[in-house]
Amino acid sequence: MGREIERKFLVTDESWLPLATRSNAFSQFYLFAEADRSCRVRIVDRQFARLTLKTGDGIDRGEFEYDIPLDDAKALRASAVGRLIEKTRHFVPNGPHTIEVDVFHGGLTGLIVAEIELSDEAEAFTRPRFLGKEVSGDPRYLNRSLSLHGLPSG
Amino acid sequence: MGREIERKFLVTDESWLPLATRSNAFSQFYLFAEADRSCRVRIVDRQFARLTLKTGDGIDRGEFEYDIPLDDAKALRASAVGRLIEKTRHFVPNGPHTIEVDVFHGGLTGLIVAEIELSDEAEAFTRPRFLGKEVSGDPRYLNRSLSLHGLPSG
Numbered sequence: 363m364g365r366e367i368e369r370k371f372l373v374t375d376e377s378w379l380p381l382a383t384r385s386n387a388f389s390q391f392y393l394f395a396e397a398d399r400s401c402r403v404r405i406v407d408r409q410f411a412r413l414t415l416k417t418g419d420g421i422d423r424g425e426f427e428y429d430i431p432l433d434d435a436k437a438l439r440a441s442a443v444g445r446l447i448e449k450t451r452h453f454v455p456n457g458p459h460t461i462e463v464d465v466f467h468g469g470l471t472g473l474i475v476a477e478i479e480l481s482d483e484a485e486a487f488t489r490p491r492f493l494g495k496e497v498s499g500d501p502r503y504l505n506r507s508l509s510l511h512g513l514p515s516g
Numbered sequence: 517m518g519r520e521i522e523r524k525f526l527v528t529d530e531s532w533l534p535l536a537t538r539s540n541a542f543s544q545f546y547l548f549a550e551a552d553r554s555c556r557v558r559i560v561d562r563q564f565a566r567l568t569l570k571t572g573d574g575i576d577r578g579e580f581e582y583d584i585p586l587d588d589a590k591a592l593r594a595s596a597v598g599r600l601i602e603k604t605r606h607f608v609p610n611g612p613h614t615i616e617v618d619v620f621h622g623g624l625t626g627l628i629v630a631e632i633e634l635s636d637e638a639e640a641f642t643r644p645r646f647l648g649k650e651v652s653g654d655p656r657y658l659n660r661s662l663s664l665h666g667l668p669s670g
Contacts, residue, residue, distance in 0.1 A: 393569065394548040394555065399595055401548065401555055401569075413567075413582065415547065415555075417595040426592065428567065428582050438580065441553055441571040 367483055370503060373474035374494035378463050382452035388464075390449075391442035395506045402505070403435050403442075411435030444509035445469065457488050470513055475503060521637055524657060527628035528648035532617050536606035542618075544603075545596035549660045556659070557589050557596075565589030598663030599623065611642050624667055629657060 390404040402414045411432045417424040439446070448467040453460050459478050466473040476493055497503040502514035544558040556568045565586045571578040593600070602621040607614050613632050620627040630647055651657040656668035 393553060393571075394550075396548075399547060413569075415567075415592070417547075417592070424591065424595075426584070426588050428584060430580070430582060434580050437578065438569070438571070441578075 367480045367485075368477050369480060369496065369498045371476045371478075371493040372495045372497055372503075373463060373476050373492050375492050378452070378454045378461070378476070378490070378492045381454045382463065383455060384453045386451050388449050388451055389446060390505070391439060391446050392444055392506060392509050393438060393441055395443050395510055397501075400506050403430070403438050405432065405435050444506075445512070447505055447509050454490075456490060459487055461490070461493075463492075466508075470508055473508075473513060521634045521639075522631050523634060523650065523652045525630045525632075525647040526649045526651055526657075527617060527630050527646050529646050532606065532608045532615070532630070532644070532646045535608045536617065537609060538607045540605050542603050542605055543600060544659070545593060545600050546598055546660060546663050547592060547595055549597050549664055551655075554660050557584070557592050559586065559589050598660075599666070601659055601663050608644075610644060613641055615644070615647075617646075620662075624662055627662075627667060 387407050388404055389408070390402055392400055392402050394401040398418060400416045402416070403411060404414065405411050409432065411430050411434065413428045413430045415426040417426075446468070447470065449464045449470070450467070452463040452465065454463055454476075455461075456478065459480070461476050461478050463474060463476045466475075475497070478487060480487065500514075501507055502511070541561050542558055543562070544556055546554055546556050548555040552572065554570045556570070557565060558568065559565050563586065565584050565588065567582045567584045569580040571580075600622070601624065603618045603624070604621070606617040606619065608617055608630075609615075610632065613634070615630050615632050617628065617630045620629075629651070632641060634641065654668075655661055656665070
């Protein structure tokens with residue numbers, strides 16, 4: 363179990379791209395997607411699968427992650443709520459932190475979101491210019507919401 | 517992943533008790549408890565914990581089980597829906613099968629339910645006299661229902 367503090371931003375240019383040191387293909391869906399709790403299955407690079415339980419809501423959440431067999435993940439997909447989310451996650455070093463830049467595909471093409479994990483909500487970090495509007499508090503940009511409702515309008 | 521076919525009966529006497537070869541203490545709760553899917557956390561003998569996803573409904577369901585750290589299970593308890601179920605499961609050999617007799621405690625004291633797992637719905641088995649009314653099709657006797665709604669009335 364871990365607790366994560368994440369701040370989330372829309373990404374408005376591609377200046378991060380040459381800075382990325384690693385990327386992974388994520389294919390993920392929800393078995394449960396409620397406001398205060400969710401259960402997600404993520405397949406990474408078509409090879410590994412992980413089950414994640416998130417509890418609580420807002421910027422400070424509980425998270426429990428378990429590796430599961432890839433075949434389980436494929437079988438569970440039939441029970442998904444919402445749509446499958448496909449995205450590429452790029453890892454961009456930023457001082458002592460790593461910014462994760464998620465480039466969405468499929469029905470969410472055009473959306474690029476960056477997340478930075480901090481040790482507490484007030485922790486300072488160097489803000490690179492590719493970070494646009496902060497959407498940390500906007501529930502429409504939760505992956506759960508994107509899965510259930512698609513791209514935010516406006 | 518496995519698929520299980522289970523038939524469930526109320527237990528009306530204690531003739532099974534001397535036949536039991538093993539018993540475990542189960543303390544369990546649900547993180548999600550919907551009609552067609554659930555996510556359960558079970559602590560066995562206060563030592564081991566397991567997360568179980570069930571999909572589908574009725575007599576034929578999909579089941580996915582993962583061992584998780586005991587500390588995770590304890591932390592997740594704060595996010596339970598419904599009440600904690602505490603029961604002792606006794607394993608009673610019955611020909612080629614094993615009958616699991618669940619003796620409920622706490623707010624469900626008085627309820628004793630027996631389950632037998634079969635390879636298909638039509639498989640025959642010797643029916644010992646301690647098996648009372650069959651409740652396989654009665655959703656009130658699902659552990660999920662017992663957690664959310666308590667003892668069936670009437």
